Amino acid sequence: MFNDSSARIVEALRERIALAAPGTRLPSTRELVADFAASPVTVQKALRALASQGLLESRPGVGTFVRAVRTARPSDYRWQTAALGAPPARVPRLPTALKTAGNEVIALHSGYPDRELLPERIVRGAFTRAARGDMAMSKPPAAGLPELQNWFAAELGETAPAGVAPPAPSDVIVVPGSQTGLSSLFRVLVGPGRPLLIESPTFWGAIVAAAREHVDLVPIPVGPDGPDPDVLAEAFERTGARAFYAQPNFANPTGVQWSTGLAERVLDVVRAHGAFLIEDDWAHEFGIGAEARPVAARDDGGHVVYVRSLTKSVSTAVRVAAVIARGPARDRILADAAAESMYVSGLLQAVAVDVVTQPAWRTHLRGLRHQLAARRDLMAAGLAEHAPQAHLEAIPQGGLNLWARLPDATDLPALARACEDAGVLVVPGDEWFPAEPTGAYLRLNYSGPNPGAFPEAARIIGRALGGF
Numbered sequence: 492m493f494n495d496s497s498a499r500i501v502e503a504l505r506e507r508i509a510l511a512a513p514g515t516r517l518p519s520t521r522e523l524v525a526d527f528a529a530s531p532v533t534v535q536k537a538l539r540a541l542a543s544q545g546l547l548e549s550r551p552g553v554g555t556f557v558r559a560v561r562t563a564r565p566s567d568y569r570w571q572t573a574a575l576g577a578p579p580a581r582v583p584r585l586p587t588a589l590k591t592a593g594n595e596v597i598a599l600h601s602g603y604p605d606r607e608l609l610p611e612r613i614v615r616g617a618f619t620r621a622a623r624g625d626m627a628m629s630k631p632p633a634a635g636l637p638e639l640q641n642w643f644a645a646e647l648g649e650t651a652p653a654g655v656a657p658p659a660p661s662d663v664i665v666v667p668g669s670q671t672g673l674s675s676l677f678r679v680l681v682g683p684g685r686p687l688l689i690e691s692p693t694f695w696g697a698i699v700a701a702a703r704e705h706v707d708l709v710p711i712p713v714g715p716d717g718p719d720p721d722v723l724a725e726a727f728e729r730t731g732a733r734a735f736y737a738q739p740n741f742a743n744p745t746g747v748q749w750s751t752g753l754a755e756r757v758l759d760v761v762r763a764h765g766a767f768l769i770e771d772d773w774a775h776e777f778g779i780g781a782e783a784r785p786v787a788a789r790d791d792g793g794h795v796v797y798v799r800s801l802t803k804s805v806s807t808a809v810r811v812a813a814v815i816a817r818g819p820a821r822d823r824i825l826a827d828a829a830a831e832s833m834y835v836s837g838l839l840q841a842v843a844v845d846v847v848t849q850p851a852w853r854t855h856l857r858g859l860r861h862q863l864a865a866r867r868d869l870m871a872a873g874l875a876e877h878a879p880q881a882h883l884e885a886i887p888q889g890g891l892n893l894w895a896r897l898p899d900a901t902d903l904p905a906l907a908r909a910c911e912d913a914g915v916l917v918v919p920g921d922e923w924f925p926a927e928p929t930g931a932y933l934r935l936n937y938s939g940p941n942p943g944a945f946p947e948a949a950r951i952i953g954r955a956l957g958g959f
Contacts (some may be wrong), residue, residue, distance in 0.1 A: 500537035513559035617845035626837035635665025669800035692923035741774040744934040746887025776804040780888035793817040873949030897931040909955040
């Protein structure tokens with residue numbers, strides 16, 4: 492007689508199964524209870540364990556049977572080589588920034604803020620209200636909910652100088668995240684085989700989107716203050732490009748913010764060449780020592796096509812962004828976006844507009860500014876003390892990242908591995924250049940979890956750099 496240990500029942504049944512033919516029916520649960528003098532709960536636990544190991548299969552209403560053993564064999568996918576052919580463009584692999592980190596790791600790699608920096612209470616309440624509303628069962632307009640269009644247009648219009656007409660709500664197209672919006676803009680405004688001027692370094696997602704659309708990237712170097720308008724003008728002349736992708740506010744990864752004078756000069760270059768500026772205002776809510784100043788607010792001639800996402804600032808579960816464009820470009824972008832995704836979830840749009848129109852949203856953003864400042868300064872101080880080889884050209888006035896220049900002899904892959912082995916995830920700067928990198932860099936996110944571990948992370952980076 493056995494006791495009621497499910498482990499002993501598992502071992503006994505495993506011996507029976509080894510001698511039984513595939514498809515053999517096991518005794519009923521009642522019979523096994525009597526056989527092993529165990530409770531039904533214990534017998535069921537043992538059967539579930541054997542089923543999870545692939546030894547048994549349950550057929551509801553029929554019984555439990557010995558499962559046929561499947562012989563492992565290698566998969567042969569060579570036929571797909573001929574079926575697919577060579578890829579038309581080499582799409583870069585997903586970067587380190589999307590790597591999942593365990594709780595025991597100090598994560599400086601992610602592109603998203605930690606949960607404690609998000610307005611969780613407001614978001615949860617908005618989801619509850621949206622689930623009770625019409626959008627839980629309705630299809631929204633292709634261009635987006637009118638309330639959300641109104642909000643995006645009003646946000647941009649607030650910063651428009653005198654004499655510049657603010658955007659209309661009808662100029663707004665709601666898209667499922669800025670990455671989708673960038674892909675659509677590169678298709679519509681540039682096209683395959685055509686040149687796109689792009690800041691270097693820049694957001695890895697823009698590089699990936701351009702590769703997917705077979706767009707030819709033309710790097711425009713970015714200094715501590717932004718791109719050089721003369722270099723930009725020469726690139727327009729040389730390539731015949733009709734679009735320039737840029738992040739004028741707290742650029743990812745460098746943190747650079749354009750001055751008002753530089754924004755005007757870039758606009759003059761774009762207008763002179765009859766071109767578009769694709770402005771990615773990804774960090775609009777993440778100002779620390781300065782407010783975001785969208786270039787799009789200074790243009791009413793349709794030269795600036797503006798992209799702004801709420802995913803990082805509201806919740807990673809709310810994949811909602813907007814493209815603001817004027818004239819025929821807007822109609823083409825809407826047609827492309829509708830063909831790609833038809834419409835954005837009305838439920839998510841309802842959540843987004845609920846969150847950003849609450850007074851508590853503004854209160855949250857004021858608190859967020861102070862939290863980001865404290866985290867940024869803690870990480871910068873840690874690097875200065877423990878890893879002085881990681882040089883910061885400037886302390887960014889907004890955004891989520893520090894951009895650290897390393898000694899030229901640094902082996903970035905080896906450095907990243909050494910840091911990860913010691914429990915710190917970092918992003919090699921090479922992943923942010925659309926062409927060859929101009930130096931060795933690390934992008935370090937100060938909005939991740941556990942900021943109290945930043946000094947220890949700096950010590951680990953410093954020790955790893957000491958080996959080069």
